[in-house]
Every structure is written in structure tokens, then in C-alpha cells.
Amino acid sequence: MSQAADRTLILLEHVARASGPMGLLEIAGRTGLDKTTCSRLLGLLVARGWLVRDTETKKYSVGPTLVGISMSASLPDQVRLHFFPLLHELREASGETVSLQRRFGTLRVCVAGLESQHSLRRSLPIGSSMPLSAGPSGKAILAFADTETTAAAFAGLEEARHQTVHDHLGQIRRTGYLSTDGDRTPGVGAIAAPLFDRGGVYGSLTLAGPSSRFDAAARQAMLPMLLRAARDLTVLLGGDTGRYDGWTAANPPNQL
Template structure:
């Protein structure tokens, strides 16, 4: 049993090392050790194994590591038939062209939301939405959508989590989430950061499962509360069309 625990822990640490490269670029041994909170000797040993298997490559000159070709081999076999980042990109571009604002897709990962796809606005002043960014689930239109439309029991479990903000608990916040379900969308106006606004609607697949939150974001002087309300039918309609494309 102890040997099994050590083996699983080694796998977790190796995966933590690979996740460092999600930020892009090349990384030195010391940098990876700091990011993972591990001893350099442990990281060196795991990197040697990952390098042997082709998951990372070490530059002999800089002595830094980067992702290896084995990652590309795996990604080439990734199923795309129901991958929203692939299937929905066309509809996202259409919505961007229709509304002129940045379009994003978010999914929930525990107490965070992750931007998995984005189509940037072409306006000079716009919201820049890097893919892969993690944001708190406690604020923002997409966060409220992912929480409000979560599967039964998920909302209650998240609100009861010790790390959930105490100010966002209780009947008033639950009522707000219920109102979002009734309306079919959520908005945020300078809620997470000054000068930014967003409107979001849920994307359900044909089985009725929540897949992602569709978001339209931009400067708050363009996306005023009145404008967001006016555009809500277009965004909800786009989310329904996108859901119909997913199995």
C-alpha cells in the first residue's frame, strides 16, 4: 500500500511538472522546482524520465526544458467531434462579427473557471482574452452562469466549500442565481475589474448537460446594462445553436 502511494505521488509530481509548461516557453530546473514546490533533486529525476519518454526536451546550451514531440503525438489523437474549442469556433466568429466584442468559452474547474477558447474583438479598444486563463468562480458573468446552471448538488457543495467567499453565501446570493436561471443569462458590470463588462449564457449539449459558458465581454462604456439587456436574446440564441452542434 505504501509503495502504491509513492507511485501515485510520483505521477502527480510528474504531471505538475508538465503543467508548468502550460504557461509556455522554456523552463530551467530551478524555475520548475520553485513552481512545483519540489526539491531540485526530485524534479531532476522526474525530468530525466519525462525526457527519456519524449515528453520534454532539454536544450544542451541553455540547459532549459521545453515540451517534446510526444505531446504532439498525443494531441493528434485528441477527439475533436465534441470538443467545444473546435466545434464552436465558427459560431464564435459569427457572434464576434455580429456584436463586435470579444467572445469566450469558459468551463468550471472546482472553484475556478478556465477560458478554453476565445475570439478577439477587432475594435481598437477591446477585451483581450488569453486562452488558458483561470479566474475565480465567485465573480463575473460566466462564473455565475457556471454556478447557477450547475448539476444538482454542485451549487450547494461549492457554496459550502470553506474557501468560498463568506459574503457570497446565503439566501440573497442563492436568489440571484435562481434569477439567472429564470432569465437564461447573467451579466457583470465592472464586477471583477473596473472598465469591464460581460454577458454570459449557458451552452448545453443535446443531452442537456452543461458544457460551457458563452461570454461576450468588452469595455463597460460600450457594454452598458441597457446594451447587454438588448443583446441578451442574440447571445442566448447563439448559445442554443452552439449546444445543438454538440453531441
């Protein structure tokens, strides 16, 4: 291993194992690296998403890439065994990108998935994170989150968006899914359903692609399969599947 790679890993290990965010001087002191080298390597880790740097405190902490990989690795074996066949089935049926998003505080993190095989497709960066209030993937989780998490999510929103997000959450609770065009990213159509484990909402299962191809009708056609897959994963996670029985049996209004 090169000296630069070894130093980079040392930095990453120190920040990842720390009890809280660390400043540059503290990291340099603990690792024995000079400030200039330390700053350069930390910048590289931030650029790759392994670490994040708070713009106010200037301190470093674990980033979405590291969180995503660790959360993916911690998937229960039973889920891992059955998840990828379900992903493959959804991707082949829809032709679009399918992903598992897992809750991490007030964020959702992409921990696994399969990209569409079309040349024009929704990309799938494992480890990417977004607020729960952004896009159908996050809202499918937020709709069943605890009061504290919901309040924190709304506190970070522009006031003009409060009603839209509120309406989306109510819709998800009633129907079990959210289907949108350009909700977070212009030109992207997506549909997401929640997943549950023994503790409550676990994450979400999402299909996404270009709106020109994965339009309202295409998303609606995939809804029954998406809900079945979400229910199957919830069974594996040990969650309550009662909601899915109602959602599947109902004829939800066409809000697409």
C-alpha cells in the same frame, strides 16, 4: 531544439503525466536535472501558467495554460467546425470579445474565443482560469452544477458575497443569462449564458467589453443572439435544449 527548451519540455511532460502534484526534489530526481536548474525552469513554467505551485505544499501540478490548450484541442469536431462561425457572428454583431469557457472542476477555463477589434477591448487569454463563483462566465456554469461543486464554490467565498452569488445563480436559472457591470473586473461589462452536453452543464458563452461601450442596453440588445448561439452549441454538444425554449420565449425582467 536548444538544451534549455528540451529540459523545459522534459519537466513539463513529467509533471503533466504524474499521478499527482510533485515536489522539486522528486522532479529533479526523475528528470536527472540539478536542483538549481530544475527550480529555475519550473519557475518559468509557473510564470507562464503551464504549471502551478501550491503555496502550502510547495508541489507543482498542471496549470491553467496547459489545461486550456488541452481542453480546447479536445473540443468535438462538430463543435469546432460550427463554433468559430458562431463566434465571428457574435463578435461582428456586438463589436465585443466573445469566449467559450469550459468547466474544470470548481474552475472555468477559457478554451476558445475571438477578441474585439476595438483598440480598447476585453483581452482574451486562452487558458486563463477563475473560480466558478467569479464573474458571469463562471456563475452561468455554477447555476447548473451539482450540489458538491456548488458547496465547494461557496466555501471559498467571503461570507459577505454569499447572498449576491446566490441571487445571481437564481437569476440565471430563471432567465438563462447573467449581465453585469464590473462583477469581477472593474470597468468591464459582460453577459453570459450556459452551455450543456449529455452530462449536464458544459461551460458558458460570454460577451465582454468596456462598460462605457458595452453597457446594459448594448448587452440586452445582444441577448437574443447570445441565447440562440448557446442553444446551437448545446445541440452540437448533445445537450438538452429544453431550457432555451423557455428562456427565449419568456420576456425576462430587465435586471441590467
